[in-house]
Amino acid sequence: MPATQDPLASPEGVRRLVTAAIAAPSVHNTQPWRFVLSRGALELHADASRRLPVIDPRGRSMTISCGAALLNARLAMLTTGHRPDVRVLAGDAHDSTLLAEIRTGPRVTAPTAERRLYAAIHTRHSNRMPFAARRVPDDAWAALAAAARTEGAELWPVDRHAVPEMLDLVGAAERRLESDPAYGAELDRWTTDRHRLDGVPRYAFGPAASGHGVRARDFAADGTAGEPADFERQPQLAVLMTRGEGPATWLSAGQALQRVLLTATDLGVATNLLTQLLDVWDMDRRAAAPRYGTGRHIQAIVRVGYGPRAPSTPRRPVSDVLETAPPGTRG
Ligand SMILES: Cc1cc2nc3c(=O)[nH]c(=O)nc-3n(C[C@H](O)[C@H](O)[C@H](O)COP(=O)(O)O)c2cc1C
Structure with missing residues (x-):
């Protein structure tokens, strides 16, 4: 054409x-x-x-x-x-x-x-591997924040002193999800060993974290993720936020998220979403009235850094x- x-x-x-x-x-x-x-x-x-x-x-x-x-x-x-x-x-x-x-x-x-x-x-590609210790430089952070702003959202790095607390919250959310049989059944339906054209394939799961640090979503709910690996000691996280909530805001949050992820890719920065905490909030707000004010809402939690090549799905x-x-x- x-x-x-x-x-x-x-x-x-x-x-x-x-x-x-x-x-x-x-x-x-x-x-x-x-x-x-x-x-x-x-x-x-x-x-x-x-x-x-x-x-x-x-x-x-x-x-x-x-x-x-x-x-x-x-x-x-x-x-x-x-x-x-x-x-x-x-x-x-x-x-x-x-x-x-x-x-x-x-x-x-x-x-x-x-x-x-x-x-x-x-x-x-989503990168669920351990990242290097290298810090994302300020100019790259500025480019990621500008990408979010272009689409009407905000991206804030999580202060490094607050990262462990944030990861604890993500870990607690992951444990709560893992204890919910309905969550396990849903995850099972969308994770797979077989060749299919949707769902998360086993080769993209990433290893479990040994000891401290990153609380990635455990896609291998049957405990078969393989050898745990050492993740970076000081993970770098960012939160994507919007003003308000609701379908039109979520659609623009998705555009902002994607502009951030593509900007990161262009800069050689690897990304991985850790959204278990937001799942738990969504599950708890199931019955909430669909009216929201103009306060900030977290729409995504993104781990950034430098990692090995990630596979395509x-x-x-x-x-x-x-x-x-x-x-x-x-x-
Ligand atoms: C709204 C949203 C939430 C997601 N949450 C997670 C998550 O909690 N953990 C994770 O590893 N990947 C998460 N992902 C990434 C998807 O699993 C991934 O995009 C999908 O498997 C396709 O793979 P790709 O990103 O490599 O193309 C999320 C993606 C979206 C759009």
């Missing part, structure tokens, strides 16, 4: 956008998204059949995952020389699965920085997640 052609006007153009979108991270690699090409717009829907009912009763993690896919689709369109024109529909009672639609906007030259983020889409093919609405049936 010529770089200047409307990417939504040809099957290859649409395919390029959706291929980028589905490389996004998603909770337990559930890939909870669906795309519908309708009247010249690419609609992003949440696939509620892939929501995790135990740890994600409100659909927060599902919507964040979809937000990450949306950022990738935006970058893919921008790098064809068109500004993505995005209408956010998340939280719109009219259609509870429709989160956003993307249309082809005016011609524009993609800035080099955005091209670099697009290039990082397929090299970003499978994705369902574009044909499984993309539909074309028959003419005249929508709009």
Whole structure:
């Protein structure tokens, strides 16, 4: 497809956008998204059949995952020389699965920085290995914080003196989850040895931590994660925060998270999410009234550092997640 052609006007153009979108991270690699090409717009829907009912009763993690896919689709369109024109529909009672639609906007030259983020889409992987002792320098932290701000969120490094306390909270949340048989059954459904196109494959689990430190999610709930390893003594953590809560905020949190992860990838910084604590909060807030103020809410806890190469994980093919609405049936 010529770089200047409307990417939504040809099957290859649409395919390029959706291929980028589905490389996004998603909770337990559930890939909870669906795309519908309708009247010249690419609609992003949440696939509620892939929501995790135990740890994600409100659909927060599902919507964040979809937000990450949306950022990738935006970058893919921008790098064809068109500004993505995005209408956010998340939280719109009219259609509870429709989160956003993307249309082809005016011609524009993609800035080099955005091209670099697009290039990082397929090299970003969750890294659950021990990281080196090397500190992330201030200018890299500043770039990560700026990435979050670009998408209307905030990223704050956790003060190194507060990291052990934060890891204790994450560890306590992990233990509570592990003691919940419903959590174990849900994790079982999304972790696998077999070849399949979703879920977290065993080769990506990462080792358990020996002794102190990092409390990574134990994907091998059956205790077969292999030899424990020594993780970095001083893990480096950051929290991603938004003002307020709710579906539209979660969608923008997902875009912010993905811009942070891609920026880190571009800088050679490895990332891993430790969100067990947020799962527990979501589970406890299951019945909370869906009204929120404008205070800050933590949407992700990210471990950053320098690690070995992390493996890529499978994705369902574009044909499984993309539909074309028959003419005249929508709009
Ligand atoms: C909202 C959200 C929460 C996640 N929580 C965790 C987590 O607690 N622990 C973890 O190791 N990975 C977590 N992940 C990463 C996913 O497991 C990962 O994105 C998925 O398995 C696909 O692998 P990839 O990121 O390497 O492409 C999370 C991802 C998202 C989007």
